[in-house]
Amino acid sequence: TRQRFRETFDKVNERLQQTFPRLFGGGHAHLQMTGDDLLDTGVAILARPPGKRLSTIHLMSGGEKALTAVALVFAFFELNPAPFCMLDEVDAPLDEANVGRFCELVREMSERVQFIFITHNKTTMEFADHLLGVTMHEPGVSRLVAVDVEEAARMANA
Amino acid sequence: TRQRFRETFDKVNERLQQTFPRLFGGGHAHLQMTGDDLLDTGVAILARPPGKRLSTIHLMSGGEKALTAVALVFAFFELNPAPFCMLDEVDAPLDEANVGRFCELVREMSERVQFIFITHNKTTMEFADHLLGVTMHEPGVSRLVAVDVEEAARMANA
Amino acid sequence: MRLRRIKLAGFKSFVDPTTLHLPSAMVGIVGPNGCGKSNIIDAVRWVMGENSRHLRGDSMEDVIFNGSAGRKPVGQASIELVFDNSDGRAGGQFARFNEIAVRRVVARDGQSKYYLNGSRCRRRDVVDLFLGTGLGPRSYAIIEQGMISRLVEARPEELRVYLEEAA
Amino acid sequence: MRLRRIKLAGFKSFVDPTTLHLPSAMVGIVGPNGCGKSNIIDAVRWVMGENSRHLRGDSMEDVIFNGSAGRKPVGQASIELVFDNSDGRAGGQFARFNEIAVRRVVARDGQSKYYLNGSRCRRRDVVDLFLGTGLGPRSYAIIEQGMISRLVEARPEELRVYLEEAA
Numbered sequence: 001t002r003q004r005f006r007e008t009f010d011k012v013n014e015r016l017q018q019t020f021p022r023l024f025g026g027g028h029a030h031l032q033m034t035g036d037d038l039l040d041t042g043v044a045i046l047a048r049p050p051g052k053r054l055s056t057i058h059l060m061s062g063g064e065k066a067l068t069a070v071a072l073v074f075a076f077f078e079l080n081p082a083p084f085c086m087l088d089e090v091d092a093p094l095d096e097a098n099v100g101r102f103c104e105l106v107r108e109m110s111e112r113v114q115f116i117f118i119t120h121n122k123t124t125m126e127f128a129d130h131l132l133g134v135t136m137h138e139p140g141v142s143r144l145v146a147v148d149v150e151e152a153a154r155m156a157n158a
Numbered sequence: 159t160r161q162r163f164r165e166t167f168d169k170v171n172e173r174l175q176q177t178f179p180r181l182f183g184g185g186h187a188h189l190q191m192t193g194d195d196l197l198d199t200g201v202a203i204l205a206r207p208p209g210k211r212l213s214t215i216h217l218m219s220g221g222e223k224a225l226t227a228v229a230l231v232f233a234f235f236e237l238n239p240a241p242f243c244m245l246d247e248v249d250a251p252l253d254e255a256n257v258g259r260f261c262e263l264v265r266e267m268s269e270r271v272q273f274i275f276i277t278h279n280k281t282t283m284e285f286a287d288h289l290l291g292v293t294m295h296e297p298g299v300s301r302l303v304a305v306d307v308e309e310a311a312r313m314a315n316a
Numbered sequence: 317m318r319l320r321r322i323k324l325a326g327f328k329s330f331v332d333p334t335t336l337h338l339p340s341a342m343v344g345i346v347g348p349n350g351c352g353k354s355n356i357i358d359a360v361r362w363v364m365g366e367n368s369r370h371l372r373g374d375s376m377e378d379v380i381f382n383g384s385a386g387r388k389p390v391g392q393a394s395i396e397l398v399f400d401n402s403d404g405r406a407g408g409q410f411a412r413f414n415e416i417a418v419r420r421v422v423a424r425d426g427q428s429k430y431y432l433n434g435s436r437c438r439r440r441d442v443v444d445l446f447l448g449t450g451l452g453p454r455s456y457a458i459i460e461q462g463m464i465s466r467l468v469e470a471r472p473e474e475l476r477v478y479l480e481e482a483a
Numbered sequence: 484m485r486l487r488r489i490k491l492a493g494f495k496s497f498v499d500p501t502t503l504h505l506p507s508a509m510v511g512i513v514g515p516n517g518c519g520k521s522n523i524i525d526a527v528r529w530v531m532g533e534n535s536r537h538l539r540g541d542s543m544e545d546v547i548f549n550g551s552a553g554r555k556p557v558g559q560a561s562i563e564l565v566f567d568n569s570d571g572r573a574g575g576q577f578a579r580f581n582e583i584a585v586r587r588v589v590a591r592d593g594q595s596k597y598y599l600n601g602s603r604c605r606r607r608d609v610v611d612l613f614l615g616t617g618l619g620p621r622s623y624a625i626i627e628q629g630m631i632s633r634l635v636e637a638r639p640e641e642l643r644v645y646l647e648e649a650a
């Protein structure tokens with residue numbers, strides 16, 4: 001229904017305008033309807049990293065696109081906040097500064113949401129309270145191993 | 159033409175069967191036609207990492223998919239080998255062991271091909287003979303800076 | 317409704333019975349490419365009702381361990397999630413329990429069986445349990461590998477659908 | 484036909500004249516997200532004849548520096564590639580030169596001008612130069628960010644097209 005779409009759009013838009021500056025250390029992003037009819041309009045993402053010009057997401061860099069999508073994912077999440085959130089390698093294209101801000105936001109949200117995240121990134125590993133290691137010593141067969149952060153970081157995507 | 163497609167298919171297939179084991183440290187991959195008519199058949203990638211079962215690329219892990227695609231890219235490249243090859247962050251989803259084998263293959267190919275690669279990965283940076291640093295100290299304006307590997311690695315996706 | 321434990325057996329690469337303990341609010345899962353990390357995410361989505369079509373498989377059987385160089389395939393896959401429900405957020409008739417165990421089992425014939433705290437139940441009882449908690453196979457509580465790229469590449473018509481699904 | 488230097492001016496985020504030296508066969512480009520690394524890749528594809536539609540832009544103007552918080556937009560974009568042709572691989576009438584400079588300039592009116600070793604030429608002269616070298620805007624000599632994912636996600640009909648394009 002038009003009403004429901006309008007409400008969802010506004011709520012996500014509002015939340016995106018909070019998460020984006022947290023992840024980028026500034027700047028702004030918002031959603032924009034591409035058509036006139038609430039029943040079938042498309043939705044576009046416009047974003048302005050700090051010091052840069054506003055553009056559609058498609059003109060941004062690989063890492064900027066990914067971080068903007070993470071900001072949107074967290075805005076979607078807040079519509080129906082679940083008790084836990086699982087993230088699979090969302091930090092892969094991010095540089096150190098962006099990973100740092102991403103981890104800070106996750107840590108803040110972890111006061112009310114339990115985060116379980118898969119990562120190859122050393123910085124993200126150091127933010128975890130606990131690390132679960134998975135290996136395939138026997139090919140094709142997964143098993144858990146104890147890990148400490150130093151050892152995992154050495155094996156990490158680094 | 160059917161003839162031309164058959165030749166291209168066979169050459170790429172042959173080369174893929176060489177690059178895949180180099181990147182995975184073993185195993186096998188090949189192309190398979192999905193239809194009967196050479197004029198319009200689709201092409202699928204089947205792969206078997208060491209110790210695992212043969213499957214289509216879609217059932218593999220994120221990193222395995224990416225590494226298989228790199229093996230295919232190098233096979234495509236060899237059809238029309240250019241004097242240089244530019245790679246933009248193809249190592250992003252790879253773990254340390256796979257990045258190591260990727261760098262070894264690139265180093266071997268660099269005897270006849272000049273490689274220019276963009277990376278956030280510390281291991282890949284250490285394989286370069288020269289590093290060019292790009293920064294945006296002034297927002298929105300790119301400039302080059304001298305880099306040494308230690309300093310770049312500290313800023314890297316790690 | 318914290319997730320305390322995930323128990324896997326015969327599920328994809330987790331052929332041997334394995335229990336993951338999730339003791340805090342910031343748990344990282346690490347390991348080399350292809351070792352099984354994303355399979356854990358698949359397991360959680362599957363037990364909440366996801367179909368294997370969305371778990372990189374084509375048929376229900378694709379989640380059962382189908383053998384490796386050194387092992388034969390097995391006959392069934394089982395995933396159990398153990399929740400701490402002391403905040404009372406779970407829905408349905410099990411809302412009053414402090415701990416809730418949700419289990420799904422599938423055999424080679426493709427038939428799925430669901431269990432709540434050990435008792436056989438219907439798939440819809442599991443769906444009801446998660447109603448109103450923000451959880452479920454297609455919720456934004458689980459962001460699988462590749463979801464970020466899909467959002468980035470989405471055309472406006474596709475992004476609209478993602479928005480509607482989030483509501 | 485080694486690539487020795489890339490000169491950029493007014494191209495995307497490289498508003499100031501910048502020269503990249505590529506002194507060896509293994510050159511790495513590093514820097515934070517959004518600093519301009521992929522723009523260098525775009526620059527090389529663009530001067531070889533790629534259209535801005537495939538360079539994350541919609542119109543020809545999108546490659547010209549369009550301003551930042553502290554700078555006004557500029558009126559033109561210029562990219563020059565300097566090749567070492569001592570192996571004689573370049574095609575066309577410039578094949579006998581030891582060093583070949585290829586330059587493309589575009590102004591706000593959308594008109595592109597091409598130059599070979601400083602002399603104005605047509606776009607097709609640049610295309611001829613690269614013929615038979617394996618280079619060109621759509622060749623697999625340049626793997627842009629996202630290409631690997633596209634190959635991974637390709638359906639069999641799409642992968643067939645990639646195969647044909649590589650020939």
Ligand SMILES: Nc1ncnc2c1ncn2[C@@H]1O[C@H](COP(=O)(O)OP(=O)(O)OP(=O)(O)O)[C@@H](O)[C@H]1O
Pocket residue numbers: 140210211217218219220221222327328329347348349350351352353354355356377378379380381382383461
């Ligand atoms: N039904 C099955 N039986 C046995 N093994 C399976 C089955 N389904 C998937 N696998 C195996 O699981 C592996 C993929 O695991 P997964 O996707 O969890 O890796 P990952 O740890 O996430 O790796 P990456 O870091 O590359 O994303 C594949 O190697 C595949 O062979």
Ligand SMILES: Nc1ncnc2c1ncn2[C@@H]1O[C@H](COP(=O)(O)OP(=O)(O)OP(=O)(O)O)[C@@H](O)[C@H]1O
Pocket residue numbers: 052053059060061062063064298494495496514515516517518519520521522523544545546547548549550628
């Ligand atoms: N015409 C233009 N004028 C000014 N700036 C531009 C123009 N086109 C693109 N940019 C800027 O270039 C930046 C993108 O650069 P690029 O894609 O090269 O980043 P990158 O270094 O590859 O980052 P990542 O590591 O995230 O992939 C964007 O921030 C964008 O604002």
Ligand SMILES: [Mg+2]
Pocket residue numbers: 088219220221353354355461
């Ligand atoms: Mg994975």
Ligand SMILES: [Mg+2]
Pocket residue numbers: 061062063246520521522628
């Ligand atoms: Mg980039």
